[in-house]
Amino acid sequence: MVYSAECEQKVMIQSIPDLLEYLELDPSNAPYTLLKTSNFPFLVSREYAERMSKKNWFDPLLLQVLPRSEEEQEKPGFSSDPVADQSAVTVPGVLHKYCARVLLIASSACPVHCRFCFRRCFSYTPVSTAASEWERAWQYIQKDQTISEVIISGGEPLLLTNEQLESMITALGAIDHITAIRIHTRIPITLPSRIDRGLCALLSKLCKTHSCVFVIHCNHPQELSVNVREGLSELRRCGVLLFNQSVLLKGINDSVATLKDLCLQCIASGVVPYYLHQLDQVQGAWHFEVEESEGKELITALRKQLPGYAMYRYVKEIPSMPSKMPL
Numbered sequence: 001m002v003y004s005a006e007c008e009q010k011v012m013i014q015s016i017p018d019l020l021e022y023l024e025l026d027p028s029n030a031p032y033t034l035l036k037t038s039n040f041p042f043l044v045s046r047e048y049a050e051r052m053s054k055k056n057w058f059d060p061l062l063l064q065v066l067p068r069s070e071e072e073q074e075k076p077g078f079s080s081d082p083v084a085d086q087s088a089v090t091v092p093g094v095l096h097k098y099c100a101r102v103l104l105i106a107s108s109a110c111p112v113h114c115r116f117c118f119r120r121c122f123s124y125t126p127v128s129t130a131a132s133e134w135e136r137a138w139q140y141i142q143k144d145q146t147i148s149e150v151i152i153s154g155g156e157p158l159l160l161t162n163e164q165l166e167s168m169i170t171a172l173g174a175i176d177h178i179t180a181i182r183i184h185t186r187i188p189i190t191l192p193s194r195i196d197r198g199l200c201a202l203l204s205k206l207c208k209t210h211s212c213v214f215v216i217h218c219n220h221p222q223e224l225s226v227n228v229r230e231g232l233s234e235l236r237r238c239g240v241l242l243f244n245q246s247v248l249l250k251g252i253n254d255s256v257a258t259l260k261d262l263c264l265q266c267i268a269s270g271v272v273p274y275y276l277h278q279l280d281q282v283q284g285a286w287h288f289e290v291e292e293s294e295g296k297e298l299i300t301a302l303r304k305q306l307p308g309y310a311m312y313r314y315v316k317e318i319p320s321m322p323s324k325m326p327l
């Protein structure tokens with residue numbers, strides 16, 4: 001599937017008034033102030049918007065995508081690059097922060113603009129399979145024998161075409177020391193229709209020779225609609241190992257009941273809960289922050305209620321540390 005400009009019209013909702021009209025919400029009654037323009041524009045896929053409840057200003061999916069005036073307020077500690085990604089860029093498009101694994105920026109686009117995204121201010125140079133940058137990225141990975149895993153990330157790597165993905169995966173898979181290919185993607189949640197036959201065919205092939213891991217990003221049980229679950233089943237049938245990471249978000253998933261439901265519903269869909277991230281302090285996202293002390297209390301309560309295999313690791317990313325740090 002190729003997301004050309006004309007099919008984008010059908011697939012995406014590109015303006016706030018269009019979304020509010022669809023949700024039967026009158027902007028003059030908004031309980032908070034909407035932000036009309038932003039450097040990080042509003043964008044949501046129709047597939048994602050269809051899971052929002054109508055006439056509810058506090059719908060947990062709506063709150064993740066709706067720009068609010070809080071984004072413009074400066075807050076101490078909040079910056080444009082909170083996890084020091086810029087300094088981890090070794091060659092364009094390659095982030096090498098941790099031992100044995102590198103992260104590849106394969107695309108800078110996303111079908112949903114999550115307002116709390118830690119990359120909302122980061123201007124990426126994605127590697128493209130055609131460009132000389134790709135050649136440099138590939139050579140960097142090929143030369144360093146300590147790297148055993150490549151994480152294809154973004155933006156949204158699954159916005160690449162199947163042909164682009166296949167040539168990237170084939171080239172990486174041909175490197176002897178690469179034993180695992182991981183894809184960090186929110187597409188199974190934001191655009192499940194993207195999980196098409198061509199993608200499944202190339203993943204099934206990859207699974208025969210390499211560990212193939214997907215880390216998806218789901219923040220609320222309401223995101224797990226029937227079509228999302230079907231897409232996840234398809235991925236599992238290919239042999240892909242599925243994990244979920246979430247961001248702890250104020251007013252969205254900061255309750256034991258919601259997190260418990262989310263973890264158990266993930267397990268029921270064949271997805272193992274992985275990280276619960278403390279919000280990265282990116283400019284414009286302070287209103288989503290849950291205090292660490294509160295996060296720890298939630299985790300303690302959650303641990304009592306969940307089987308061990310359904311339990312998150314609560315972590316924070318601290319620049320210059322050799323891994324995500326447990327909280």
Ligand SMILES: *Cc1c(COP(=O)(O)O)cnc(C)c1O
Pocket residue numbers: 088095096097098101102103151323324
């Ligand atoms: C989070 C992250 C990884 C993956 O870390 P895991 O703990 O293996 O999931 C790799 N590289 C970068 C730059 C990251 O931010």
Ligand code: SF4
Pocket residue numbers: 109110112113114117118119154155156186217
């Ligand atoms: S899908 Fe992921 S990378 Fe894209 S805006 Fe949302 S959180 Fe950020």
